Amino acid sequence: MKFDLKDLLKLRNVRRAAQVFFFALFLFFVFVTDLRYLKGYPVSLFLELDPLVAFATAITTHTVYMGLLWSLLLILPTLLFGRIFCNWICPYGILHHFTGWLLGKRRAEERERIEANRYKKLYSLKYVILIAMIAAAIGGTLQIGWLDPICLFHRSMSTVILPVINLFIPSSIYVRQYFHVGAWAIGFILLFLVGMNVVIPRFFCRVLCPLGAFLGTLSVASLWRIDRDPTKCVDCDLCLKSCEGASDPHTQLRKSECFVCFNCVEDCPEDAISFKFMPELKREVTAPVVPGRRAFLGTLVGLGFYAFGRTSGASDRNYDKKVIRPPGSVEEKDFLDRCIKCDQCIRTCPTNVLQPAVLEAGLEGIWTPILNMKLGACDVNCTLCGQVCPTGAIQRITIEEKTGTGKFAEQGPIKLGTAFYDLGRCLPWSMETPCVVCEEVCPVSPKAIYSREVTITKRDGNPITLRRPYVDPTLCIGCGVCEHECPVTDEAAIRVTAVGETRSPERRLLMDGGDVSAVRDLGKRQR
Amino acid sequence: MSASNPNESSVNRREFLVRLGITGALIAGSGLAARKLWQPNHFVPGFEKEKGLQLKSYAQEVSKVLPSLAIAHGTEHDKTIRAAMGLLGGMERFIQHGDVVMIKPNVAFDRPPALAATTHPDALRAVAKLCFEAxxxxxxxxxxxxxxxxxxxxxxxLSAVAAEMHxxxxxxxxxxxxxxSLTGEILKEWTFFNTPFKQATKVIGLAPCKDHNLCHASMTTKNWYGLLGGRRNQFHQHIHSIVSDFALMMKPTxxxxxxxxxxxxxxPTGGRLSDVKPMNTIVAGTDMIAVDSYGYSHLLERDLAELTYIHKAHDRNLGNKNWKDTLYKEVTA
Incomplete structure (x- = not known):
């Protein structure tokens, strides 16, 4: 092939370069979301750029948290050029574009490809999904994370793709293999969505994507769009051959569906298609087509999601003891207002303790982070989960705030829950065997776990002197390292449950919340 | 249906042989594979015989002239470690040109250096520098x-020091x-952090001096805990026997x-500055039991009689708990 600069600078190639760049940037951010490489990279940038995250959290919290202001950067080009994000920047869109090309009909004959890219009524489903999610947010539960492409891709990366890479190439991603509860479900959802590109090209983007629907709605006001000159057009429909959005460029353009991929411009043999400033309104379908009754149904489903979830009680009195939230998390109902299930916290956690909830946190809390002490424990001098959380579900706390030191000595440490002994399973309590690993690893000073020396008569009549452990609830911070290191590994003899967490007054254990002034004045521990 | 369908031509000899051959080869192949893979006897899960590696000794020959224990007092890690090593005859006594040195710090917990629960970065820097100089x-x-x-x-x-010092x-x-594999009192077969020892020609243990809730103290002997993997949380059921076994397992330089x-x-976690006391001392030596004996009585300032593992190790000839009987020197840097 002859090298031709003009060919190389075609819009389609510029777009491809942008796709490679943004996809690589996304992968880079995902990779460096690790204590060893983090440095200060804005690893949650794609989530912060996502205007649906900013918009939906603004509905639930009436605020725009920290970096979410960056989403304005994305709204601007959408208002000028339409859904340019979908085919230029969105890493999940790029994944589907690429896998669709790889698995799809690229070798099929022209007619078949044209037919696959005609608009279908099914494509309005994403607007119904968006309406349902907004209705749920108005009710008071944030559920965009199910299908928001950035959340979905980050979640798939954290809980499936990276652990699977590490499974086949040990220690390539993690020092020790990470595990994620229910990862198989997230993995199969990813495979299903990628596989559907064979049936309908860009299935996720055209049918399901709520961010696409949000940007499609915004692009109603866009000033530029793809336009067909009917005087030049010979109705060959070749513009549909590689149309990513299925936006009907061969007739009246469906503005809200167009991904601005520019394939039609270059596929048109008659030069009838161009990207134009303010073309005639009568040659476009300006707004997304959503039948009113379906929109109403979507509203009902969204409000129902909120109402059914809340009346199940998981975020209220019927809260599960296993819903131990990361340090710095806001109170549970506020947490459900903010968490977008992107699982960036799970990615950055250096101990693998953070896990996507299955049903522990109820319907609303699926895939939100909880601590599982079998898989890890919360390192005391670590606040990484809050640093990468884009929405403030986990606040960006400092080590001093977490440990209740320095300026924060008066308020005391953040407690995630409280540890309780299961004496029947504890070796020194029930099995005449020395142990107290729990006391050894307890990271607070003075230790929340203390032991008393006792001499008991063993079954064979001989005496044994050993130490029996106890928990001091005023000092326990619920980090779970005792449970994690307990030699009774299937169900530890000491287990942390959520009660006693400081984020919510309703869930505290001690009336004075742990008398910090007394704790501070405690002398050195006597052995 | 007629037996002789005119459209159905009979197989020729060549095709007959090829098709018969393929089917026959598959039958023979599955038979051979099954024979090869057949396990005729049962086994009891979890009780298979293991044969682990033996760790070699990294210790030098015992010197009759040079001291085996050095105690240096000072306020800076670099100077004090240098002074202690000077008493022993310099790092050159232990490290020769071309040696690959494995330094085993104690980094058990996620703690900043000031809390004294982990090997201090200045100590690692000083020891590494001496190794390179040697x-x-x-x-x-x-x-x-x-x-x-x-x-x-x-x-x-420590990762910062590692990056800085290459x-x-x-x-x-x-x-x-x-x-x-080991013939310890308790420790027989255990999973071992082996990669460093594939290259190392010399081993230096570099441990902080710490209180320990169960073992009373964590010093240079208990430091080798960090070379083991697996279910280490069972060690606490026989902690003093296990720690004395470490003196058998590891013969460091x-x-x-x-x-x-x-x-x-x-x-061993600490957590408050008030748990830490400046004692301004570095103890270096070739006998970890002698070093720990000094540490327990003079740095933690406790009664050596209660430190069971020291006595077990001494009685098993794995070291000398009477450090004053060994060749030692003391200096102030």
Whole structure:
């Protein structure tokens, strides 16, 4: 092939370069979301750029948290050029574009490809999904994370793709293999969505994507769009051959569906298609087509999601003891207002303790982070989960705030829950065997776990002197390292449950919340 | 249907042989494979015989002239460690040109250096510098912490020193372990952090001096805990026997006990500055039991009679608890 600069600078190639760049940037951010490489990279940038995250959290919290202001950067080009994000920047869109090309009909004959890219009524489903999610947010539960492409891709990366890479190439991603509860479900959802590109090209983007629907709605006001000159057009429909959005460029353009991929411009043999400033309104379908009754149904489903979830009680009195939230998390109902299930916290956690909830946190809390002490424990001098959380579900706390030191000595440490002994399973309590690993690893000073020396008569009549452990609830911070290191590994003899967490007054254990002034004045521990 | 369908031509000889051959080969192949893979006897899961590796000794020959224990007092890690090593005859006595040195720090917990729960970065820097000065071609740093490895190395400040001094920091990765065989009192077969020892020609233990809730103290002998993997939380059921077994397992070139800042209480994790007491002392030696004996009585300032593992190790001839009977020197840097 002859090298031709003009060919190389075609819009389609510029777009491809942008796709490679943004996809690589996304992968880079995902990779460096690790204590060893983090440095200060804005690893949650794609989530912060996502205007649906900013918009939906603004509905639930009436605020725009920290970096979410960056989403304005994305709204601007959408208002000028339409859904340019979908085919230029969105890493999940790029994944589907690429896998669709790889698995799809690229070798099929022209007619078949044209037919696959005609608009279908099914494509309005994403607007119904968006309406349902907004209705749920108005009710008071944030559920965009199910299908928001950035959340979905980050979640798939954290809980499936990276652990699977590490499974086949040990220690390539993690020092020790990470595990994620229910990862198989997230993995199969990813495979299903990628596989559907064979049936309908860009299935996720055209049918399901709520961010696409949000940007499609915004692009109603866009000033530029793809336009067909009917005087030049010979109705060959070749513009549909590689149309990513299925936006009907061969007739009246469906503005809200167009991904601005520019394939039609270059596929048109008659030069009838161009990207134009303010073309005639009568040659476009300006707004997304959503039948009113379906929109109403979507509203009902969204409000129902909120109402059914809340009346199940998981975020209220019927809260599960296993819903131990990361340090710095806001109170549970506020947490459900903010968490977008992107699982960036799970990615950055250096101990693998953070896990996507299955049903522990109820319907609303699926895939939100909880601590599982079998898989890890919360390192005391670590606040990484809050640093990468884009929405403030986990606040960006400092080590001093977490440990209740320095300026924060008066308020005391953040407690995630409280540890309780299961004496029947504890070796020194029930099995005449020395142990107290729990006391050894307890990271607070003075230790929340203390032991008393006792001499008991063993079954064979001989005496044994050993130490029996106890928990001091005023000092326990619920980090779970005792449970994690307990030699009774299937169900530890000491287990942390959520009660006693400081984020919510309703869930505290001690009336004075742990008398910090007394704790501070405690002398050195006597052995 | 007629038997002789005119459209159906009979198979020729060649096709007959080829098709028969393929089917026959598949039958024979499955038979051979089954015979090869057949396991005619049952076994009892979990009780298979293991044969682990034997760890060689990294110790030097015992000197009749040079001291085996050095105690140096001072306020800076670099100067004090240098002074202690000077008493022993310099690092050159232990490290020769081209040696690959494995330094084993104690990085068990995710703690900043000031809390004295982990090997101090200044101590690692000083020892590594001495090794390079003596001609070491490479210095490896490795430990298998209790908290997350990356967090522990990062927060203890050791990963920064490793980067600065170009040391090889080896994390306890999935494939870093191999079974070890030992004839210990309790420790027989255990999974061992093996990768550093594939290259190392010399081993230096560099441990902080700490209180320990169960073992009373964590010093240079208990430091080898970090070379083991697997279910270490069972060790506590026989802690003193296990720690004395470490003296059998590991014959290091040298151990250094960092008593500049001693974790006096709430060990082995510490957590408050008030748990830490400046003792301004470095103890170096070739006998970890002698070093620990000094540490327990003079740095933690406790009664050696209660430190069971020291007596077990002494009685098993794994070291000398009477450090004053050994050739020792003391200096103030």
């Amino acid at each position: 001609g070491a071609s490479k210095v490896i740093v490795a430990d298998n912490p209790i908290n997350s490895p990356t967090g522990c190395f990062f927060k203890s400040g 040391l090889d920091l080896l994390y306890p990765e999935t494939n870093s372990f191999a079974p070890l 040298l151990v250094i006990l960092d008593g500049m800042n001693v974790l006096m209480s709430n060990g």
